Amino acid sequence: xxxxxxxxxxxxxxxxxxxxxxxxDFFNYKNGKLHVENIPIEKIASQVGTPAYIYSKATxxxxxxxxxxAYSAIDTTICYSIKACSNINILKILAQNGSGFDxxxxxxxxxxKQAGADCSKIVYAGVxxxxxxxxxxxxxGIGYFNIESEAELENLIKLTKQAGKTTKAALRVNPDIDPxxxxxxxxxxKESKFGVDIERARQVFNQYGKNDSVRLCAVHVxxxxxxxxxxxxxxxxxxxxxxxxxxxKDGFAIEMLDLGGGYGADYESGTVPSPEQxxxxxxxxxxxxxxxxxxxxxxxxxxxxxxxxxxxxxIKQGGSKKFVIIDSGMNDLMRPPxxxxxxxxxxxxxxEKFVPAGKVHELNIAGTEVxxxxxxxxxxxxxxxxxxxxxxxxxGDLLSVFTAGAYGFTMASNxxxxxxxxxxxxxxxxxxxxxxxxxxxxxxxxxx
Ligand SMILES: *Cc1c(COP(=O)(O)O)cnc(C)c1O
Numbered sequence: 001x002x003x004x005x006x007x008x009x010x011x012x013x014x015x016x017x018x019x020x021x022x023x024x025d026f027f028n029y030k031n032g033k034l035h036v037e038n039i040p041i042e043k044i045a046s047q048v049g050t051p052a053y054i055y056s057k058a059t060x061x062x063x064x065x066x067x068x069x070a071y072s073a074i075d076t077t078i079c080y081s082i083k084a085c086s087n088i089n090i091l092k093i094l095a096q097n098g099s100g101f102d103x104x105x106x107x108x109x110x111x112x113k114q115a116g117a118d119c120s121k122i123v124y125a126g127v128x129x130x131x132x133x134x135x136x137x138x139x140x141g142i143g144y145f146n147i148e149s150e151a152e153l154e155n156l157i158k159l160t161k162q163a164g165k166t167t168k169a170a171l172r173v174n175p176d177i178d179p180x181x182x183x184x185x186x187x188x189x190k191e192s193k194f195g196v197d198i199e200r201a202r203q204v205f206n207q208y209g210k211n212d213s214v215r216l217c218a219v220h221v222x223x224x225x226x227x228x229x230x231x232x233x234x235x236x237x238x239x240x241x242x243x244x245x246x247x248x249k250d251g252f253a254i255e256m257l258d259l260g261g262g263y264g265a266d267y268e269s270g271t272v273p274s275p276e277q278x279x280x281x282x283x284x285x286x287x288x289x290x291x292x293x294x295x296x297x298x299x300x301x302x303x304x305x306x307x308x309x310x311x312x313x314x315i316k317q318g319g320s321k322k323f324v325i326i327d328s329g330m331n332d333l334m335r336p337p338x339x340x341x342x343x344x345x346x347x348x349x350x351x352e353k354f355v356p357a358g359k360v361h362e363l364n365i366a367g368t369e370v371x372x373x374x375x376x377x378x379x380x381x382x383x384x385x386x387x388x389x390x391x392x393x394x395x396g397d398l399l400s401v402f403t404a405g406a407y408g409f410t411m412a413s414n415x416x417x418x419x420x421x422x423x424x425x426x427x428x429x430x431x432x433x434x435x436x437x438x439x440x441x442x443x444x445x446x447x448x
Contacts, residue, residue: 025304026056027402029355034348034400036426041309041348044431045398048422051310051328052437053409055085057093057427059305060405063275064099067297070279074286076293077143079123081261082108084298084406085306087423089434091115094301100143102261102296106133109140119143123258123294125172125222127152127193134159144168146220146258148195153208153216160213170218170258171205173198175239177223177232194222198243205247217253219244222260222296230273230281233259237285244291257286261296265303267342267403275300299406306405308333308421309348312397313376322371324390326399329375330382331415333401333408337381345373345385348398354391367391373399377416409435417443 026037034041036056044054067078079100082091086108091101092115100121101112112122124137125146134156137145147153147169160167172195196204201219209216219240223232236259244254259282264272273281286293310328317323335341347354353367368389375382384401393399412420419438424431 025059027307032350032352032355038429039426039431041400042398044424045309048424048433049437051308051332052422052424053306053404054309054424054426055090055306055405057425060090060302061093061097063301064094064097066275068098070275071283071293073283074293076295077121079121079294079296080301081296081298082111083410085302086111086410087434088115089425106136109137113140123296131159135163138163138165138167144170144218146170146172148172150204150208157208157211157214166213168215168217170220170256171196171201171216172220173201175221175236177235198239201243202246202250205252206250209252218256218258219254220258220260223262228264228272230278233278234281237282256292256294258294261298263297263300265299265403265406303403303406306408308401308404308408310399310401312393312395312399314395322369324371324373324393326373326375329377329418330379331377331413331418332421333404334411335407336384343384343404344402345388345390345399347391347393348400350391414443419443
């Protein structure tokens with residue numbers, strides 16, 4: 001591509017993101033300084049240090065409320081997907097505001113319970129649930145299990161019977177729809193380890209659905225994350241409703257449809273559908289069908305509500321490339337190397353001309369330079385952005401990596417013996433540390 005055009009498109013997409021982010025999600029530049037709600041982010045950096053994850057309560061609660069309103073015309077339970085961001089303080093706030101939870105492990109069940117979740121609003125997915133995890137979920141009295149295979153269902157029935165309990169289950173089906181996202185996060189196609197093919201679903205119900213312990217009463221589908229349009233969801237509902245009709249004719253009381261997660265979060269372009277737009281596509285199809293709806297959004301709630309705050313360590317020229325080396329690495333945020341994910345990155349303090357003033361075309365974008373933003377880890381994959389337009393920065397400057405709330409901290413590791421980052425929650429005029437930065441002692445505390 002022509003370099004100038006490439007350069008321009010890069011800036012354009014970046015600034016569109018920022019405009020959207022700043023207008024909707026409580027990350028605003030005031031006098032050239034990035035604020036999270038009412039707090040200058042610089043103040044957090046000076047007290048907490050960098051790198052750090054910083055979340056805005058008003059943002060994720062706003063997303064939850066928007067979802068609750070958008071689907072209110074039908075009986076809907078929103079089950080926030082804990083794996084996106086699992087800090088117990090955030091789970092507590094979501095639980096207090098009516099959210100249920102989508103879990104994928106015993107550890108996530110533990111977190112949900114500690115956060116005071118209503119266990120009847122917990123749904124449990126995952127292809128490899130262990131007996132221990134299943135028994136813990138039965139003990140907790142979760143809402144239902146999302147079943148990924150015949151073998152798992154057989155085991156669940158056996159364990160539930162042995163425990164003298166009853167529970168509910170949804171069969172996860174693959175509607176064979178491609179949400180056209182990254183292959184690693186596409187899960188609703190046929191060649192997938194998740195769920196069973198839709199053609200086989202009726203057979204599974206007939207073989208396993210008639211027992212006294214596990215009531216198979218729902219259908220689950222999760223297309224994978226990052227779908228950027230409504231169509232795959234609409235197509236999925238169109239494929240699943242006839243199945244539900246057949247199952248009902250076969251004598252199964254199907255009470256629920258779980259449409260999973262994967263609703264887009266705005267990483268890039270400002271073109272991702274809003275909760276209202278998804279709901280406008282989905283809700284009319286389900287009206288009058290006597291089905292409860294469950295949705296399991298992760299990033300649609302938390303992605304835009306978090307930033308990764310980092311400091312510039314060094315500027316380095318390598319051949320024709322300019323590298324901005326920062327104090328955060330791929331161990332803190334895996335998404336760029338793992339999924340080739342785009343994160344908008346911008347200095348926390350900028351000259352007036354780099355502050356988005358509303359509309360993109362009004363912005364003066366002259367003066368930015370194209371750089372690679374990379375971390376300190378000894379891996380070629382340790383990058384945050386390549387060939388990215390950035391206002392000039394120098395050692396010590398703060399950079400904000402936007403839309404990092406989902407699959408950021410939860411995927412962080414201690415690779416290179418780097419302590420896990422702190423997490424900070426901003427609420428209006430106040431902020432608090434909701435997870436301490438690990439110390440060097442923490443790194444070895446379990447190794448005695
Ligand atoms: C990961 C996951 C989700 C959440 O996905 P998002 O893209 O964060 O919305 C929901 N349901 C299931 C079963 C998942 O595995």
